[in-house]
Amino acid sequence: MLTDRQLLILKVIVDEFVDTAQPIGSRNIAKKEQVGFSPATIRNEMADLEELGFLQKTHSSSGRMPSEKGYRFYVDHLMDPLKLTKDEIKRINKYFSHKMIELERVMENSANILSELTQYMTLVLGPEIFETKLKQVQIVPLNQHSAIAILVTDTGHVEHRSFVIPQGLDQSDLEKTVNILNEKLVGVPLVYLDRMIKKEVRGLIKQYTSDFSQAYHLLEEALLIDLPTNLYVSGKGNMLNQPEFNDIEKIKILFSMMESEEQIAPLLKSKEEGTHIFIGRENKIEALNDLSLITSTYTIGEDQVGTIALLGPTRMDYAKAVAMLQLWSKQMSQSLKSWYDEN
Amino acid sequence: MLTDRQLLILKVIVDEFVDTAQPIGSRNIAKKEQVGFSPATIRNEMADLEELGFLQKTHSSSGRMPSEKGYRFYVDHLMDPLKLTKDEIKRINKYFSHKMIELERVMENSANILSELTQYMTLVLGPEIFETKLKQVQIVPLNQHSAIAILVTDTGHVEHRSFVIPQGLDQSDLEKTVNILNEKLVGVPLVYLDRMIKKEVRGLIKQYTSDFSQAYHLLEEALLIDLPTNLYVSGKGNMLNQPEFNDIEKIKILFSMMESEEQIAPLLKSKEEGTHIFIGRENKIEALNDLSLITSTYTIGEDQVGTIALLGPTRMDYAKAVAMLQLWSKQMSQSLKSWYDEN
DNA sequence: TGTTAGCACTCTTTTCATTCGAGTGCTAAT
DNA sequence: ATTAGCACTCGAATGAAAAGAGTGCTAACA
Numbered sequence: 159m160l161t162d163r164q165l166l167i168l169k170v171i172v173d174e175f176v177d178t179a180q181p182i183g184s185r186n187i188a189k190k191e192q193v194g195f196s197p198a199t200i201r202n203e204m205a206d207l208e209e210l211g212f213l214q215k216t217h218s219s220s221g222r223m224p225s226e227k228g229y230r231f232y233v234d235h236l237m238d239p240l241k242l243t244k245d246e247i248k249r250i251n252k253y254f255s256h257k258m259i260e261l262e263r264v265m266e267n268s269a270n271i272l273s274e275l276t277q278y279m280t281l282v283l284g285p286e287i288f289e290t291k292l293k294q295v296q297i298v299p300l301n302q303h304s305a306i307a308i309l310v311t312d313t314g315h316v317e318h319r320s321f322v323i324p325q326g327l328d329q330s331d332l333e334k335t336v337n338i339l340n341e342k343l344v345g346v347p348l349v350y351l352d353r354m355i356k357k358e359v360r361g362l363i364k365q366y367t368s369d370f371s372q373a374y375h376l377l378e379e380a381l382l383i384d385l386p387t388n389l390y391v392s393g394k395g396n397m398l399n400q401p402e403f404n405d406i407e408k409i410k411i412l413f414s415m416m417e418s419e420e421q422i423a424p425l426l427k428s429k430e431e432g433t434h435i436f437i438g439r440e441n442k443i444e445a446l447n448d449l450s451l452i453t454s455t456y457t458i459g460e461d462q463v464g465t466i467a468l469l470g471p472t473r474m475d476y477a478k479a480v481a482m483l484q485l486w487s488k489q490m491s492q493s494l495k496s497w498y499d500e501n
Numbered sequence: 502m503l504t505d506r507q508l509l510i511l512k513v514i515v516d517e518f519v520d521t522a523q524p525i526g527s528r529n530i531a532k533k534e535q536v537g538f539s540p541a542t543i544r545n546e547m548a549d550l551e552e553l554g555f556l557q558k559t560h561s562s563s564g565r566m567p568s569e570k571g572y573r574f575y576v577d578h579l580m581d582p583l584k585l586t587k588d589e590i591k592r593i594n595k596y597f598s599h600k601m602i603e604l605e606r607v608m609e610n611s612a613n614i615l616s617e618l619t620q621y622m623t624l625v626l627g628p629e630i631f632e633t634k635l636k637q638v639q640i641v642p643l644n645q646h647s648a649i650a651i652l653v654t655d656t657g658h659v660e661h662r663s664f665v666i667p668q669g670l671d672q673s674d675l676e677k678t679v680n681i682l683n684e685k686l687v688g689v690p691l692v693y694l695d696r697m698i699k700k701e702v703r704g705l706i707k708q709y710t711s712d713f714s715q716a717y718h719l720l721e722e723a724l725l726i727d728l729p730t731n732l733y734v735s736g737k738g739n740m741l742n743q744p745e746f747n748d749i750e751k752i753k754i755l756f757s758m759m760e761s762e763e764q765i766a767p768l769l770k771s772k773e774e775g776t777h778i779f780i781g782r783e784n785k786i787e788a789l790n791d792l793s794l795i796t797s798t799y800t801i802g803e804d805q806v807g808t809i810a811l812l813g814p815t816r817m818d819y820a821k822a823v824a825m826l827q828l829w830s831k832q833m834s835q836s837l838k839s840w841y842d843e844n
Numbered sequence: 845t846g847t848t849a850g851c852a853c854t855c856t857t858t859t860c861a862t863t864c865g866a867g868t869g870c871t872a873a874t
Numbered sequence: 875a876t877t878a879g880c881a882c883t884c885g886a887a888t889g890a891a892a893a894g895a896g897t898g899c900t901a902a903c904a
Contacts, residue, residue, distance in 0.1 A: 183896050198848050201897065219854040219897050260663060298639045298651060306651065306659060308641060316649060318659045320603060395760070398753050406749065410741050417738070526867050541877050544868065562867050562883045847903080854897075863888075874877075 160210075165236060166192065167203050168212055172224045172232045176473050179401045181221035226438040226472065229450070233435050233476050240477035242485065246275060250482075254489040261285070261313050261494065265390050268466060268490060273393025276482055278470035279416075282390040283426040285313050285463040290348050295339045295381075297332055299323075305332070307381065311348065313463070321379055324372035335373055338362050339381075351381060389419050389426075402448065402471045415445045426465040431455045433484055438472045448472055452479050454487040458494045466490070503553075508579060509535065510546050511555055515567045515575045519816050522744045524564035569781040569815065572793070576778050576819050583820035585828065589618060593825075597832040604628070604656050604806075604837065609733050611809060611833060616736025619825055621813035622759075625733040626769040628656050628806040633691050638682045638724075640675055642666075648675070650724065654691065656806070664722055667715035678716055681705050682724075694724060732762050732769075745791065745814040758788045769808040774798040776827055781815045791815055795822050797830040801837045809833070 160168070170190055174182045184197035184204060193200070204222050207213045212228040215221070224232065242250075253271060265282045273280040296308040300320070309317045323332070338359060346354050355377060363377070364370045394413060397403050403412070415421055425443065433454040439447050446469070453467040466487050468479045503511070513533055517525050527540035527547060536543070547565050550556045555571035558564070567575065585593075596614060608625045616623040639651040643663070652660045666675070681702060689697050698720060706720070707713045737756060740746050746755070758764055768786065776797040782790050789812070796810040809830050811822045 181896090185896080196848050197896095198850090198898095199846085202847090205898075215897090217855055219895075220856080221896060294643060296641045298641060300637060300653060306653070308649065308651065308661070310643060310649070316661045316663065318651070318661055320659065395753070395756050398749060398756065404749060406741060406747060406752075409749075409752075410738070413738050413741065524867090528867080539877050540867095541869095541879090542875085545876090548869075558868090560884055562869095563885080564867065845904100849902080850900090852897105852899090854895105856893100856895085858893075859891085861888100861890085864886085866883105866885090868881105868883075870879100870881090872877100872879085874875105 160207075163195070164203055164207055167200060168207055168224075168228060169232065169236045171204075171213065171222055172228060172236070175223050176475055179473055181216055181223045183221035186221070224473075226440070229437045229472060229476075230440075233437070237477045237480075240475075240481045242478075242481050246482070247485070249275065250485055250489060254493045260315060262315060262387065264490065264494070265464070266392075268486065269390040269392035272466070272468065272482065272486055273396060276468055276470075276479055277393070277396045277399065278468045278474060278479065279391065279393045279397060281422060281426060281465075281467040281469060282392075283423060283465045283467075284388045284390075287388055288347055288349055290315070292343050292346050292348060292351065295336060295343060297336050299329075299332070309381070319379075319381075321376060324369070324376055326369050327372055327376070331369070331373060334366050335363060335377065338366065339377075352378075355381060389423055391416050391422070400471050402473065411445050412449075415443075425451065426453055426467055431457070431462050433480060433487075435476065435480070450474050450476070452476070452483055454483040456487040456494070457491045458498050463494075503550075506538070507546055507550055510543060511550055511567075511571060512575065512579045514547075514556065514565055515571060515579070518566050519818055522816055524559055524566045526564035529564070567816075569783070572780045572815055572819075573783075576780070580820045580823075583824045585821075585824050589825070590828070592618065593828055593832060597836045603658060605658060605730065607833065607837070608807070609735075611829065612733040612735035615809070615811065615825060615829055616739060619811055619813075619822055620736070620739045620742070621811045621817060621822065622734065622736040622740060624765060624769060624808075624810040624812060625735075626766060626808045626810075627731045627733075630731055631690060631692055633658065635686050635689050635691060635694065638679060638686060640679050642672075642675070652724070662722075662724075664719060667712070667719055669712045670715055670719070674712070674716060677709050678706065678720065681709065682720075695721075698724060732766055734759050734765070743814050745816065754788050755792075758786075764788075768794065769796055769810055774800070774805050776823055776830075778819065778823070793817050793819070795819070795826055797826040799830040799837070800834045801841050806837075 167187060170187055170193065171182050174186070184200040187193055187200050188195065188197045204213060207228075208215065208222065211225060212231055213222040214225040214228075216223065249271075253267065261284060265284055269280045269282045291312045292309060293312045294310040296310075297305050298308060299305045302323075304320055304322050307319045307321060309319075311317075342358050342362065343351065343354060359377070360374060363373050394416060397409065397412060403409050421443065425441070425446075433452065436451040436453070438450060441447065441449065441451055448471065449469055450472045451467055451469050453465050455462050455465050457463060466483065468474075468483055470479065510530060513530055513536065514525050517529070527543040530536055530543050531538065531540045547556060550571075551558070551565065554568055555574055556565040557568040557571075559566065592614075596610065604627060608627050612623045612625045634655045635652060636655045637653040639653075640648050641651060642648045645666075647663060647665050650662045650664060652662075654660075685701050685705065686694065686697060702720070703717060706716050737759060740752065740755060746752050764786065768784065768789075776795065779794040779796070781793065784790065784792065784794055791814065792812055793815045794810055794812050796808050798805050798808050800806060809826065811817075811826055813822065
C-alpha cells in the first residue's frame, strides 16, 4: 500500500509531467505548495515509487516521469474529476441545442469540435454497417431525362444518386419499380443490397415492367450506393504540437495508420458501454504504444450504436479528456434519442 | 543567350536536383553520359550560369542547385514533355470510364487519385458558389412525422436535409409550399437563398397556407443548407516524405494553411484557362514561397467551372506533374460535358 | 526514528576546436 | 578553348571539455 505522502508525490509528478512533458526533479516537487518535505525526503519516496513501478527515469540521473503503471494508478485512484469550464460546457451544449440532422453530420462535427476543444485527436465510429438497414427508397424525377434515387437507412443516413432515365421507360415503369423495391428491399442490410437485388428483385422486375434490361440496368446503377462512412478522424494536426511527435517518422507512422479504417475501427469496437481508458501498451496496436486512447460509447435509446474516442500522448490530460468525452457522448446520445423518437 | 552547352548543363542540374534534392557538383555532372567535358569546364559554365541567375549555391563551396529563375527557364524551354506510363494512363482512363455522378464526388476523387499518382498535394476547386443556382426543390415524406427536403443545383449538387413535419401541417400545405418554393426560388443563387426566402416567399406562404408560422419555421430549417464544399485538398501526408519538409514547423505552417479555404481558393481562381505554373515566390502567398503550384482549369462544355492543381516543392517533377494534370483536366472536362449534355 | 543537509557522482546538453571531405575558383599547362 | 592541378572555403562529423540538472548515499539532526 502506498502512503499518503507517496500518493501525493505520485499525483504531483503526473500532473506536472502532463503539463511540461519534462521529467520532474525532487527540488521542483518540493517547491509545490501542497508539499511540505525536503527534496531529500522526496528523493527517497521517489526511489520507492520507482521500485514499485509507478515512476521511471529517462537515464540514471534524470528526474522521474510516470510509467504506464503510474498513469494507470493515477487514472484509477488519484485523478481529480475535472470540472469543465463554463465556456466549454456552453460550447458543447450550444452545439447540441440545434436539431440533429443526420447521424453522419453529427459524427463529423463531433470529431471536429472535440478535437478543437481538447487538442487531441478525435475518432468517431458510427453504427455497424452490417446492421444498418434500408428503410425507404424514393425516386424523384428531375426532368425528362434524369432522376434522383434516394435511399434512407434506419440510422437516418440519406444517400442520393442522380441517374439518367433510360429511354423507353415511362413514369409508370418507374413507379412500379419503386414499389417493388420498397416491398422487397426495405429492412435489408445495406451490405446485402446488391445480392438481394440480383436474387429477389431481378425476377420481379422482369415480370412487371415493359423493358426489363433497361430497368434492371438502371437499378444496378442507382442502388449500388457506397456504404456510408463509418469512421471520422479529426485533429491529426494537433499532434504536431505535442512534443512527443517532434520526430517526423513518428508522425508519418501515425498519420498513415489513421488513413486506414481497418486498423482503427477494431480499436473502437468496444464491447462494454461507458468510458474506457487504454494507456500506452494497453493498446494492442504497436503504433499506438506510446499513446493513450479514451473511448466512450454513445447510444440511441437503448442501443449502443457507436464509439467516440480521444487519442493523445500517454502524457495526456486524462481528467479533462474524460470529462469532455463523457459530457459529449451523453449529450450526443440524448440528442440522437430525441431525434429518433420523433421519427 | 545561353550556349548549347550551358543549356545542357542547366538541364542536367535541374533533372538531377529534382531527383536527389542535393546540390550537384561539377564532378557528378561530368560523369553523366550526355556530358563530354571535364569538371573544370563545367565549373566555368556553372559560374557563368550562376552569374546569370539560373543557378545558386547553398554556401560558397557547395555544388549548384537551380534558382527559381533556373526552374522557370527549365519549365519554359528545357523540360522534356513527359510521356505518362501506360499504367498511369490506364488508371486515369479507368476512373473516367465510370459514369460521373456528382461534380462534388468527382472533385473529391480527383484530389485523392491525383495526389496518390503524383505524390504531391492536390487541390481541386469547384465552381464559384456565387454562381451556383437552385434548380429544383422537392420534399419527400418519410412517414407521418418527418420528411426530407431535397435541393438540386444547376451544377448537379444534391443537398438533402431531413426535418420534422410540424404538427398541424398537412399534405396539401406541404405541396403548396413546395410549389411556391419552386416558383419563386428556382434560378436563385444559393448564397441569396435565405434573403430570398425572407423577402419573397414569406409573404406568399402567409397568404396561402393555413398555419403560417409553422410552415415558415419549417422552411427556414430545411432550406438553410450548408453551401456545398468548394475545395478539396488531398495528399497532405505526401509532403512528409519530401526532404524540404523535414522541419516540423514548416509542416505545421503548411497544414494549417491548407485548413483555410479562404487562403487557398484565391490561388486557384485563375483567370485564364489552360495550365499554369507558379514557381516559388511567383506564388504571392508567403507560406508557399518555397513551393510550386501547377494549376489547370476544367470546363463543362464551354464554361470554365473550376481549377485542379498540384502543389509540391519547387524541386518538383514539373514534366510529370504537368502531364498528369493536363490529362486529368481534359478527361474530367469531357466526362462532365457528357454528363451535363444528358441532363 | 523519520527527516534533512551535504556532497560526490552520473548522465545529458552545450560549446568549442579539430578534422574530414566535397566542391569551388583560379592559374598554368595543353 | 579546354583541362589538370592545387589552394582555399565551408559544412558536417567527431571529440573533448564544461556546465547543469538531478540522483543516491551518508551523516547529522529533531
